[in-house]
Amino acid sequence: MTGLGSKAIWRQRLIYLPLILVLGYLVVWPLIKLQTLAFENGARGYRSQYGRADILDTLQTTAALAFFSLVIAMVCGTVLAFATSRLPRRMGFLRLVPILPIVIPSVANVVGFAFLLSPGPGYINILLRMLPWWSDLQSGPVNVYSPTWIIIITGFSLTSFVYLFVSAGMQNISGEHLEAAQISGSTTIGTFFKIVLPLLRPSLIYGAGVALLLGLGQFTAPLLLGQNEGVKVLATEMYLRASESPINFAAAAAAGSPLVVVGILVVFGQKVLLGNQSRFVTHGGKSFAPVGGSSPWAAVIVAVYGLVALVLPLAGVIIVSLTPYWSGELSWDLFTLANYEALISTPGIVDSVVTSVVTSIIAVLICVPIGFGVANLMVRRQDLKILRTLADLVTALPMGIPAVIFGVGFLLTYTEPPLILYGTKAVIVLVYVVLMIPFATRMQLTALISMGDKYEEASAVSGAGPVATMLRVTLPMLRPTILSSIALMFILLTHEFAASLMVRSATTQVMGTLLYDHWSNGSYTLVAAMAILMSAVTGAGVAVAMLVGGRNVLEKL
Numbered sequence: 001m002t003g004l005g006s007k008a009i010w011r012q013r014l015i016y017l018p019l020i021l022v023l024g025y026l027v028v029w030p031l032i033k034l035q036t037l038a039f040e041n042g043a044r045g046y047r048s049q050y051g052r053a054d055i056l057d058t059l060q061t062t063a064a065l066a067f068f069s070l071v072i073a074m075v076c077g078t079v080l081a082f083a084t085s086r087l088p089r090r091m092g093f094l095r096l097v098p099i100l101p102i103v104i105p106s107v108a109n110v111v112g113f114a115f116l117l118s119p120g121p122g123y124i125n126i127l128l129r130m131l132p133w134w135s136d137l138q139s140g141p142v143n144v145y146s147p148t149w150i151i152i153i154t155g156f157s158l159t160s161f162v163y164l165f166v167s168a169g170m171q172n173i174s175g176e177h178l179e180a181a182q183i184s185g186s187t188t189i190g191t192f193f194k195i196v197l198p199l200l201r202p203s204l205i206y207g208a209g210v211a212l213l214l215g216l217g218q219f220t221a222p223l224l225l226g227q228n229e230g231v232k233v234l235a236t237e238m239y240l241r242a243s244e245s246p247i248n249f250a251a252a253a254a255a256g257s258p259l260v261v262v263g264i265l266v267v268f269g270q271k272v273l274l275g276n277q278s279r280f281v282t283h284g285g286k287s288f289a290p291v292g293g294s295s296p297w298a299a300v301i302v303a304v305y306g307l308v309a310l311v312l313p314l315a316g317v318i319i320v321s322l323t324p325y326w327s328g329e330l331s332w333d334l335f336t337l338a339n340y341e342a343l344i345s346t347p348g349i350v351d352s353v354v355t356s357v358v359t360s361i362i363a364v365l366i367c368v369p370i371g372f373g374v375a376n377l378m379v380r381r382q383d384l385k386i387l388r389t390l391a392d393l394v395t396a397l398p399m400g401i402p403a404v405i406f407g408v409g410f411l412l413t414y415t416e417p418p419l420i421l422y423g424t425k426a427v428i429v430l431v432y433v434v435l436m437i438p439f440a441t442r443m444q445l446t447a448l449i450s451m452g453d454k455y456e457e458a459s460a461v462s463g464a465g466p467v468a469t470m471l472r473v474t475l476p477m478l479r480p481t482i483l484s485s486i487a488l489m490f491i492l493l494t495h496e497f498a499a500s501l502m503v504r505s506a507t508t509q510v511m512g513t514l515l516y517d518h519w520s521n522g523s524y525t526l527v528a529a530m531a532i533l534m535s536a537v538t539g540a541g542v543a544v545a546m547l548v549g550g551r552n553v554l555e556k557l
Helices: 003-050 055-085 089-096 106-117 122-129 149-170 175-183 190-201 201-217 221-231 232-244 250-272 298-322 338-343 349-380 385-399 401-415 425-449 454-461 466-494 498-503 511-520 525-547
Strands: none
Touching: 003 250, 003 349, 003 385, 003 401, 003 425, 055 149, 055 190, 055 232, 055 250, 055 298, 055 466, 089 221, 089 298, 106 122, 106 149, 106 298, 106 511, 106 525, 122 298, 149 201, 149 221, 190 201, 190 511, 201 250, 221 232, 221 511, 232 250, 232 401, 232 498, 250 385, 250 401, 250 454, 298 525, 338 349, 338 525, 349 385, 349 425, 349 511, 349 525, 385 425, 401 425, 401 498, 425 466, 454 466, 466 525, 498 511, 511 525
């Protein structure tokens, strides 16, 4: 290597090294702080957390929630992906239905199911008790606060994530394979199990891994619903240890350790199970034809899922938001807009909306250039192997570790010198940046790989320098991807809940955390109105996303 070339490499290292160090501090340092604290004083945190009498129940509930919600999500997500591939042309708009639960804030979805299925005043339970075989019951027959229903609701919420992976894989299956199976005498069901499922193996493994991690770190449903019956999982244990008096950060750190370990194992397990991905290539070049055919039953399946997972909980929230109290009794005389008027007069609600929007926008604006820098390093700088590997690992970590763990880590890190940020919007922005780094990086990384390097080589041959090439060629070509990533990150952040609950303070709240406070105080009608407000804010984000990123922006979630 010439001296000039060596100097160029060192100059690039000096450019990217500060970026990796900053990311390492933001992402890895809070995790190190948690583990250091958990192992202090002879592993005091582990002894405190895993010496509890109810820890076995907590571990079993966590495992059951992850496993059975995964099963529900895998079955429903795969069936929905197959169904949407066979929708009649005039019913094509139903393809959005399986994705919409991601857009609706999870807090709003969970409280909606509570309003419907609460043992006493739940509207569906009241209707069920009118049936002859349940007419003698005073409550139930469904108990939304039980582990079984927490698992079912979680499974429905994870279905959308599995659907995204499986439907993407379904679009890459050539119709030739299905036609060959049918010519050989296979039925539709036989073709699904013998041809479609094996070809979907990469998508199923990725989808299962993501759903398993989300199920293990599930926070919203266990916290909002599980408290009534004492249902605990590791994620809620972290919150309880870090928020109840006396605060025990060491035990909270220890409670999150199994989730971190499983997250790392799942990521490596996916790579081992997939192996050589060329075995699953189904494109046949110019002869490729997507899966065809249509069935009215496909529309019925998608519509039923939309009714159960989306329409019913939203209807429950809307009904409660229009009544003066939640009692299960309904009449036209009760309906009022007083709860929506209270959104303005109740202290803190307007401020929480402003804080959610402002912190989300700032975090997104920070994430985009960081994501571009990391993506550019990983695609364009093949000579910086160590920095590329470190960047890949650091930016992938937030995808495999539950948000509540980063929330506790940030609470611990920024309540002591050198940076005391507790109670400020800055700490919310920082934790949002960490949670969104994988999205900002992966989307721009994919776009850079697709773009190739011929355009930049042509620019260089024409005499343009690296900066001019980036400003005049690379960034304009990445504009659609950058705009889509901005819009999508804003949507995800406006209803972020788990990490926000850990780093908020009494005077610095976002929408989800303030809604939880009112839920804990029993202000259910105000909670319902707030849930609608959150959905409206997110809906505005979706509208902006479609405006700047195109109508198919939801499919990129």
